[in-house]
Amino acid sequence: MNYQETIDYLYSRLPVFQNIGARAFKPGLHTTHQLCNHLGNPQEKFKTIHVGGTNGKGSSSHMLASVLQEAGFKVGLYTSPHLKSFTERIRVNGTCIEEDFICEFTAVNKSYIESLDPSFFEVTVAMAFSYFEKCEVDVAVIEVGMGGRLDSTNIITPLLSLITNVSYDHTQFLGDTLDKIAFEKAGIIKENVPVVISEKQDIDVTAVFELKASERNADLSYGSEHFEIFNAKHVDGKLIVNVFDKVSGELKYDHLVLDLAGIYQLKNICGVLTALEQLKKPYLQISREAIYAGLLKVVNNTGLKGRWQKLHEKPLVYCDTAHNYAGVSYTMQQFNSLPSHQKRFVIGFVADKDISAVLELFPKDGQYYFCQPGNLRALNAAELQQKASNIGLKGNVHSDVNEALKAAIFESSPDDTIYVGGSTFVVADLDVI
Template sequence: MTRTLDEWLAYQERVNVRSIELGLDRVREVWQRMGAPAPARRVITVGGTNGKGSTVAMLEAMLTAAGQRVGCYTSPHLLHYRERIRIDGRDADDDALVASFERIEAARGEIPLTYFEFGTLAALDLFARAGLDVAVLEVGLGGRLDAVNIIDADVAVITTVDLDHMDWLGPDRDSIGVEKAGIARAGRPAIVGEVEPPAGLLQALARIGATVERAGVDFTVQREATGWQWRHRDGLTLSLPDPALSAPVQYANAAASVAALHALQRMDAELATMDLAAAASSGLRTARVAARLQVLGGDPALVVDVGHNPQAARALAEWLDARPDMRVHAVYGALSDKDVAGVIRALGERIAHWHLAGLEQDTPRGLSAQALVEQLAAVLPGARFDAHADVASALKAARSAARPGECVLAFGSFFVASAVLAESARLDWA
């Protein structure tokens, strides 16, 4: 009997009792049984703690502007599973996904696959059938043992390395950096987007034999009154527009994206004539990605961000510091494996009132509002807050409390962002 897409996704959640199972042997074996076709002529793999989704979006927009046929694989999704796989700027449709899942199921036999591994194989399968020029693959967790790493990247991008998923990746930036370095390949470019990367990352890239290009060393950013300049050690200088994605950290993501295309251009004859400045400029003006400081309008304004770890919270703090007179009401929910105290500490007194939302109804990993209350009280004893059973209740309360000229900032998890995006449409926030 043919399953619908929703039925397939429910099946994938049941077929493997482990939601996360790092390792490449199982997924590589299934891919080989499927013929292991190349997903595209060239592959860029993007890893890192934060900034992956924005970097993928910029690469997609830049390559499309250069006339390339592009496929992108990202995770998790916000409103619909189809968002995870895009070909030529369009989300995969249900029928294509169902057909791909059927092919994967026929090939896997008794090999167990996780929900993420099914999705990764589906992306690779659909990309290979589309005859793409470039596939851009986002790492789901870590890098070295993540399912996307069964594909050899022509160019690897590592955006940032910070403390997250420590139960899986290690206790410090050095050990986490080693895991993220695993997406690089010997003799191929590895773009490091962070000016001060951990030594563990650089040492691992050296052991692999990758050709490392570092932000602040091999390419630099110079902000100007309007726009910015990107400079490479080989003498190339590009004058570029400000990214449409508004957070200050997006300049680092943009610089890494341009460095990746510059590296790819040097190794691909079909891209040799690409006007890098024109492609990068067009991509920066048009790249959009949901829930990355996404302003949904209204007064008070509603802003949504998927930031869920201390590094992302520091980026939010930097954005708020540029708006010191804006009073902020936070709608915040978190998962049990996140550094809630670190997030709260990074934002500190920039938040006028916290609306703490329980996520235990959304996922077994979700923290209750009471757990968040306890963390907030420990870090910011004087903070003003209200506790709510779910995100919808927290958003409604924040909207009632905020006044014109103020801001409601919803963040902390993809579960928060997806709920707010759905609820804001229902409330007609704008």
């Protein structure tokens, strides 16, 4: 099979969560263990860093990978879902996995895969580990897919675990309270492996993490207790911050520049910097210069897209992959702070999430362009229009995000602003990404 035939086979033969949702959800580690045992347990052949959390785990994973690249390491990076191409999920020093490897891996293991009947995600995780072994990476940053405890990535024993935060998402799988969700996230905490929590949250969430860390004899630290961000400002599309070290009582980083400019990165960066401090001690040589350069060049080094990404000037257009209440609340805060004559919103969602609270975050005086992502989980745009209309959000239905954005730009004056989002998959459908 050539590359396209191989990808078609993987998508058609294996259940894919991003397309069909709950029917593809296959919790548990047994099948991934079997797959990796069959491959010779490649995940044991290189160092790893495991990154989970509700929001920010993708950005944090890319920031860590970028810094490690600047420090001179050969770095694997596994993330999901992809925006444009399957190959984006598996990268080495920012370069996507080779199509030939995907074809060869699938062909060689096809019979075993079919006998095992794994999910698409389980095969993808095993493929990533196999590719990182082949490429002889020094370290791989592995992003959790969903939850943590029963996520397919959770067969690794990392140098360090990083959990960004806990908020409501995938509640039908992870639980309907924050402490239940925290329990699933805490599942990546390993015996004698240090864990960093980016944000210290409410007492119930904190109690879950501290109990699990105690049970696993894992040293636990909080990014928000180690570092404090001040004098944050946006300049030329970059986020510039000063970082105070609460432990030493000193200014740690002066004029630290991030090319990921979403204001939610102010929370992520404390966790990333704390994780790097932990990694520097016994494991990896990481200079200040690597930290400065890595955080400045995340997009260039890793290929990350869709995080508070500017798409157009006059009118100013931003897209963001935020797709749950906590994530969208931050992007709306940032978007609404932009000077604007008229705010316009190109939005679409998946159907298997309750979006009622998320819709309440959008302003009533905005102009709306309703669309739907191009996958099987899509919420019909006309149904979205009705849900939005019920709370006072008015606008027209469009066939897809590109037509919606085209209409929004056409109807805008140069000093209007346009937001594109609601779902990762809406952003992925953009032609301009």
